[in-house]
Amino acid sequence: MANSDPVYLRVVEDLRRQITEGLLQPGAPIPSRHQITRKYGVGETAARHALRVLAQEGLIIGRVGSGHRVRQRPDLLPLHRAQAHFSTDMHAVGRRPTCDVKTDSAEARPDIAVRLRIAAQSPVTRTRIVYRSDGKPVQLAVSYEPIVYNDGTDDITQVAHRLGGNGLKLTEVTEHVYARVPQPVESDVLDLPAGVHVLHVERTHWAGDKPVETSDVIIPCDQFRLVYSLPAPYGDQTGR
């Protein structure tokens, strides 16, 4: 049974156990390929594969010439979605937030049209934002709003204020959250290590039952976590 398991798994499981149990502290060196072949009596292929798997899991990090070490796992920075103020969250941990904003016009893609409840290929204002922390890009966002609402203000970070000024009263925000593999562009811009996934948040602002703006926010899984605060939902619960 355990005998027929792949050899490299034995190595993976032993090292993983040592890391998660704290026997190997963050920063501690991991045995090299050669040392693994000797210590565990496996081939070089198995040793290399084991190291790759652990690196993929984010437990260790390798540098050419210097070896593998147990990865420092900085706490995932919380992003408070109720406010959704990137700059507030960054200031709270002493980072210097900035962002690039580019606005243009485009035709709504089918999925965007569905989210905005408009006809496909309707004109929309598209805003691309690159959020930076201490100069490094750490988040991406693309926002779409029906072009009728746009009044030329190009600071999308104040979208709600602007929309409010247009006589629309925003009542609700919905967010759909899932994780996926980054697209090449995304891992390029965000400089993601191999294997790191991204959180994809599809956010829509509502005025009553009308969607007025929707955006896709791309967040690296290895740096951030989302924090939601909700009212306790059990008051009017009628049972399951």
Next chain:
Amino acid sequence: MANSDPVYLRVVEDLRRQITEGLLQPGAPIPSRHQITRKYGVGETAARHALRVLAQEGLIIGRVGSGHRVRQRPDLLPLHRAQAHFSTDMHAVGRRPTCDVKTDSAEARPDIAVRLRIAAQSPVTRTRIVYRSDGKPVQLAVSYEPIVYNDGTDDITQVAHRLGGNGLKLTEVTEHVYARVPQPVESDVLDLPAGVHVLHVERTHWAGDKPVETSDVIIPCDQFRLVYSLPAPYGDQTGR
């Protein structure tokens, strides 16, 4: 430049492009290792590595003897976190939800103690839940509450009702969401294909400023997405 890129990346990028652009539809066969070595003029190692990367990304799935195919990407089922009713969400899409519940006592781990604001190793009631859809495990949850609240009711799915009956008025739920690689136990129980990440939700129920229950919910990224509905947060915004 692009010339010095690893060879296997050329293969990965070309196949990934064909998949994301729709040239290779879900279910379509991917060239085998041998075919890749011939078509791209690379060695077997590079071909194998490219296929592994794509499988790891969840774009393709391989079966021994049968080959790799473009993965069917079923729509992600929405989980409405405001209610957090697994059964409701499942019924909505015609699935038959069930769950196994096991309750015991334990000492609070350090992280759990912090979340519950109690001393480490305090006694807690631990509840493990396996949620199933049509019999297959699709979600895991472990819930902890200080043992003082427990009255022997073992149906954790009604935790709020029970806690309410104990004179505690639940006011708020916070959820911390991040994605990570599944632990071996998790990918085993949930039968996750290689490369699929999980969403980890750390949920805490609050009565005023006192945490009364906290839980870890493990959700496969390839089947579900989380849906949050929040009040528009801009009314009392004082600017950035």
Next chain:
DNA sequence: AGAGTAAAGTTGGAATCACAACTGTTGGCC
């Protein structure tokens, strides 16, 4: 002693070969 260089060790990429387990197909036999 200090600076610069050489050597040893490490990772990441790559080629080639091998084998067990499995799948799908094909062809022969009843």
Next chain:
DNA sequence: GGCCAACAGTTGTGATTCCAACTTTACTCT
């Protein structure tokens, strides 16, 4: 026609070998 066995193809795993690029250490020379 229908059933079964053999076969070719494929994946997953593994060994072995090599090399380029890099880091760290140790040593030599000034």
